[in-house]
Amino acid sequence: MTTILFHVSDIHFGVENRAALAAVEEAIAREAPQALVCTGDLTQRAKHREYAAAARWFASLGLPVLIDPGNHDMPYYNLWERFTDPYRRYHRLCAQLGESFVSRDVVLVPLNTTVRAQRRFPWSDGVVKRRALDETLAALAELEGDARSVIVTAHHPLLGPRDEGRNPTIGGDEAFAALARAGAHAVMSGHVHVPFDEIREREGFAMRMIGAGTLSTRLRDGAPPSYRVLRCESGGRIESELRVVGGQLPSAAERVVSAG
Ligand SMILES: [Fe+2]
Numbered sequence: 001m002t003t004i005l006f007h008v009s010d011i012h013f014g015v016e017n018r019a020a021l022a023a024v025e026e027a028i029a030r031e032a033p034q035a036l037v038c039t040g041d042l043t044q045r046a047k048h049r050e051y052a053a054a055a056r057w058f059a060s061l062g063l064p065v066l067i068d069p070g071n072h073d074m075p076y077y078n079l080w081e082r083f084t085d086p087y088r089r090y091h092r093l094c095a096q097l098g099e100s101f102v103s104r105d106v107v108l109v110p111l112n113t114t115v116r117a118q119r120r121f122p123w124s125d126g127v128v129k130r131r132a133l134d135e136t137l138a139a140l141a142e143l144e145g146d147a148r149s150v151i152v153t154a155h156h157p158l159l160g161p162r163d164e165g166r167n168p169t170i171g172g173d174e175a176f177a178a179l180a181r182a183g184a185h186a187v188m189s190g191h192v193h194v195p196f197d198e199i200r201e202r203e204g205f206a207m208r209m210i211g212a213g214t215l216s217t218r219l220r221d222g223a224p225p226s227y228r229v230l231r232c233e234s235g236g237r238i239e240s241e242l243r244v245v246g247g248q249l250p251s252a253a254e255r256v257v258s259a260g
Contacts, residue, residue: 009190126156
């Protein structure tokens with residue numbers, strides 16, 4: 001058995017890439033994946049109209065949609081709401097999407113890596129708080145003995161592009177080791193707007209890190225818009241196909257490791 005997931009990220013409704021979204025729409029209509037996963041930065045400024053556009057687009061696809069919050073998905077201008085109820089708009093979108101997703105091949109477990117504020121600037125980089133990690137670890141503990149592939153979904157990559165140097169995600173190294181030790185096979189992410197697919201290791205535990213790239217007009221490091229198709233079987237067998245929309249990946253881009 002194989003479950004096909006589409007992995008998109010960083011659509012940033014408000015500055016979305018219409019051609020890239022059309023390519024995803026066509027592929028979904030043609031290939032009928034079982035679900036779509038969007039690993040955060042659904043919107044550009046968390047405006048109501050941007051959330052409404054996201055809700056319309058996701059609903060139009062006609063399949064279960066699973067979303068993570070990104071750093072762009074908390075109110076940017078309304079600081080009162082950002083501090084008192086940062087996920088209100090995000091949770092309303094979750095309720096609108098409303099579908100749960102169950103597969104015989106794969107199970108998805110979210111990890112929240114966004115915070116409303118932090119002691120450093122910018123506030124956009126990821127932070128894995130103890131409580132968020134504990135929630136994810138509790139969900140993984142319940143899956144002990146489960147034969148399915150286990151994928152954690154998080155907006156921010158848990159590790160930086162290289163092992164040496166500063167990890168932009170605070171707590172990311174510890175979270176990576178804890179999740180891998182707890183049996184996660186892979187973690188899907190976005191945020192950096194560049195696709196990647198690599199096996200990394202912390203404290204002797206290996207885990208795959210898969211990034212989708214972006215479907216927005218905010219392109220970085222010469223990487224065009226992209227998304228992924230994941231063909232998941234049980235036991236951690238996950239085939240990841242990178243699909244680039246209207247361009248080519250720069251061959252020198254170190255992080256871009258396309259797995260077929
Ligand atoms: Fe982000």
